[in-house]
Amino acid sequence: MDFDLSQTVREELRVLESLDFPASDDAQDGNPRPLAAALGRAGYFGPGSRTGSSPDGAIGVIAAIEASTCRAAAGALGIEAGVRLLAMAVDTFGGPEPRAALLGPLRAGEMIAPVAFREAASASKAAVLQTAATACDGGYHVTGTKVGVVWPGEPDAVAVAASCGEGRAGLFVVRSPGTAAGISVTKVGGFGAGVTVVRVACESCHVAAADVIGPVPAPALYGALELWEDLTLLGVANGLTRLATTRALAHAKQAVVAGKPLLAHQWAGYKAAELLAQQQTAQLLAYRAAWSAASDPSAARALVDCARVFCTETAIRVTQEAARIAGADGAGLDADISAAAALALLLQILGTPVENAKLRIGDDVLRSWGSPAA
Amino acid sequence: MEFSLTEEQVAFKQEVVRFARAEIVPRCREHDLKEEFDFESFRKLGEFGILGLHFPEELGGSGADVLTTVLAGEALGEAGVDGGLTLAYGAHSFLCADTILRNGTDEQRRKLIPKLASGEHIGCMGLTEPDAGSDVAAMKTTARRQGDRYVLDGAKMFITNGPIADVAVVYAKTQPELGHGGISAFIVEKGTPGFTAGPPLVKMGVRTSVTSELVFAGCEVPAANLLGREGQGFLMAMQTVEWDRSALLAPFVGSGTYLLQKCAAYASERTQFGRPIAAFHATKQKLASIRVFTEAARSLVYRIAWCKDQGRPLNHLEAAVAKLFIGDWSLSPINDAVLLHGGYGYCHEYDVERVFRDSRLAPIGGGTSDIQKMIISKLM
Incomplete structure (x- = not known):
């Protein structure tokens, strides 16, 4: 056992504490980009230990999120949901194309792309998610509705989790969700917490094959x-x-x-x-x-x-x-x-x-x- | 950070659980009902090596580290050993024997520690007084030097193992005008003229431990029974706090696991409205509250033990946090365990009633929750 934070984590936290958090970056003003970029430049989203893949790295990520939240509460939630989550998914499950297209911008904090995962009838049982992706036209058509999606500002994309059948699933990255065809985003409020939470509904929303993370085994x-x-x-x-x-x-x-x-x-x-x-x-x-x-x-x-x-x-x-x-x-x-x-x-x-x-x-x-x- | 136990630690803990289930637990309910100390179980703890676990091997112990000692306490709680026996063990091994081990002369240690490690002797500590609990400096018991002896006068209160102890570590003022700095510690052995124990107090819980007043009326002890030097008593008493905040809390953590086992088994067997109550959300929520508390408490206690093993001075803030959390936050989940059992939870037969009563000592013994809050607020 060892109850001390590692030297690496302590150093990362020290760097984070010394970082200037842009004052305007609290998500209450709807613009998470300056904060995401500032953190991205500091290596906040990886690579290295910040990917959370090692036990020490995982502790480091939790500690970093805690420290960021302490500085900009709503803003931190926005960028975690809008940047790190997809970066981790791409890093773990992404093929060469999505890695090349997404990982760099995400880690630099230059791309905001929340993950739309949970559904109303299966908030804690991912195995029964209903959203489905069907192969067609060199890509996929995604259909289904996601709830409880943290929506920082005007994101560049949204990654929709969907099953592809035969026990496989993927994250389907819909770019420019505010204007893309086949997808609608509805704000549902959020206790006045300064964080926008939305419902994302997809109806035969087309996603290019290069923008799919997976398919991989759904579980x-x-x-x-x-x-x-x-x-x-x-x-x-x-x-x-x-x-x-x-x-x-x-x-x-x-x-x-x-x-x-x-x-x-x-x-x-x-x-x-x-x-x-x-x-x-x-x-x-x-x-x-x-x-x-x-x-x-x-x-x-x-x-x-x-x-x-x-x-x-x-x-x-x-x-x-x-x-x-x-x-x-x-x-x-x-x-x-x-x-x-x-x-x-x-x-x-x-x-x-x-x-x-x-x-x-x-x-x-x-x-x-x-x-x-x- | 790294949170895993070694294979040896896991195996040791499982061995203690097995031993306690086989040798101790079958006797607990009866002794709790009778409000009797179980000498046989105590002796078995000694035979198994638990009483002297952290003592040096040359003095009859096993030389274990603090974390292992904490695991033993947790294992006793997990097996279902009642809080009275684990409290008696704590008062004996940590508050009495450890103080002699740390501060005694070679002669004092050689004479007493092996017998305390084996359970041949039972130990206790006399610190609290009727009018001096957390406010230690207010103690009135005095020890006057007369030639080669000290004469002790005064009374101690709420002394675990008091009526049955062969050896007591007793705190008394040798220089009352110095406040904390005037407190000294003495070894007082059973049968010393002027030393008597009152009748056992009737308590809400931890009923298999016997608790009483100790009275010193012109009690003469040899000067050689002084522990350390005059005026060091307060520091010695504070050293025991390290055990209060780690090993003595460990059985409460283990009790959480014990309750989970009992509740899960009961919920699986008890049928209402045509199905086991395990199928009801209300049951699962109660199980969750016990599990969440147990995991949170476990982290805190292990941390204190680990720090102690690193040889670090006690972090009073972290120690008080552990004591406060386990004392105050244990009430709701243990109450949930009683409620899950319905009417049976109010009866002795299902043990949760006993765990509930025993647990109510947690926010009181070894410094009340309010005292922990005072410590924390001063250190913030």
Whole structure:
């Protein structure tokens, strides 16, 4: 065992901390490109350890997402969903053509392309995704509807996960989704979290063969996407928790109430302690889940689900409790906390919804220790 | 970072689980009901090597590292050993014996540690007083030097193993005017004139551990029974905190796994509305809450143990976080385990009722949750 971050990860975090985050890059203004480009130039999306393929790299990615979220909460979620997820998929499953066309721009942060994966009736059961791709005209026609897609700004493309039959599936990259034929994008809101969430409907949407990642065995692709998506959300959740804790603590140290710092008042000090305890616990569990996912993905699913539940629910609790410490500042002057609280609510329904994750954990417990008949 | 256990550690943990299930667990329910300390189980812990796991081999121990010691505690909890026995083991091995091991003279160690490692002797620690719990400096027990002896006067409260201990590490003020700096530690052996233990207290949980008051009325101990030097007692007491925040928490982590096993088995057998209750979402959600807590707690406890094995000074912030989390956040998942069992969960037969009662010590013993919050808030 070793509970210290590696030298590599510490150095990467140091570089990230020293990076100037463009002030206008919060996704609330709908333009994630300057932040994506700045991070891309810093090697944030790989190659190397940032691909998350090694256990240490996976921890590094989670830690980096947490740190980025702490700096630009909604913006970080946008670029993770809009850049890194597809970059990892292309790197893992892509053939020569999509690698040549997509990997460079994605890693440079010059291409925004979210992955449209989940469906309304199968949020946590990728095996039963309905969206289908049919070969035709030197490419594929994709038909189906995706939900809960984080939509940063005006993306260059969207990668739609679809099955091709015979147990195979792929990611079908639809370029210029705002104007392409056969695809419609509908905004569905997002708790006022500063992140646009959309429904993507495809009806015989044509995708050129060169823009297909795969086809590959469906369980491998869907399993990886599920895992990466959920791990990303762990990092974001922990970033929100850290952001809220940091802001609340700073306020509690600075604000003077009845002649002494707010933190010296027992109610505030104790509440701050609870926030920090939860933050540390969530961080450690997320690192362990990421490490397990890279070490043995097939065995890590239950632990990732546990982390998914704990980190998300912690983010929701902590952002709300932090607002109480910050008082009126938490609701208004310190907009970071209120924005983080809104975003934390959104996290519970993205990726594998928290309630679905709980059921999956329960199933895993029953498989381990229950009666097979049940 | 690297989170795997070695093959040897995994095998050892499984061996402890097997041993405990075969030799200890069948006796737990009866002793819990009777509120009796189980001397035989305690002796078996000694025979198996658990009581002296981290002691040097030349003193009857196994020379294990802290993580392995933590795994043993977790394994006992996972097997279903009651919290009373694991608490007695903790008070004996960590709060009493380890303090002698670290601070005693060669003579003190050679005389006492082998017997404590084997379980031939039972140990306890006397720190808390009726009016001095977390506020250690407020203790009133004194030790006056008289020639080649010290005379102890005062009383200690909530002392685990108090009525049955052969050896007690007792903290008393040798220079009351110095506050923390005036506290010293002494070895007091059973039968010393002026040293008596009160009757066992009736407790909510951990009922197989016996807890009592210790009274010192003109209790004379040889000066050679001083541990370390005068004034070092507070530091010694704080050293025990490292164990409070690691090995003593480990059985609670193991209990989480035990509850999962019990709940999964019950949910698979119990049928309502024509199907096993395992098929209901509400059941799975409860299982999830127990599993999530257990995994989160496990990470925290392993981290403290690992840091201790690296020889690092205790990170009080991380240690307090572990203690606070396990103390406060365990209530809801363990309550879920009781609820999952319905009426049976309220009865002794299914063990979850006992685990629930035993777990309520977690936010109290070894520094309450409020004290952990105080520590954390001061370090933030």
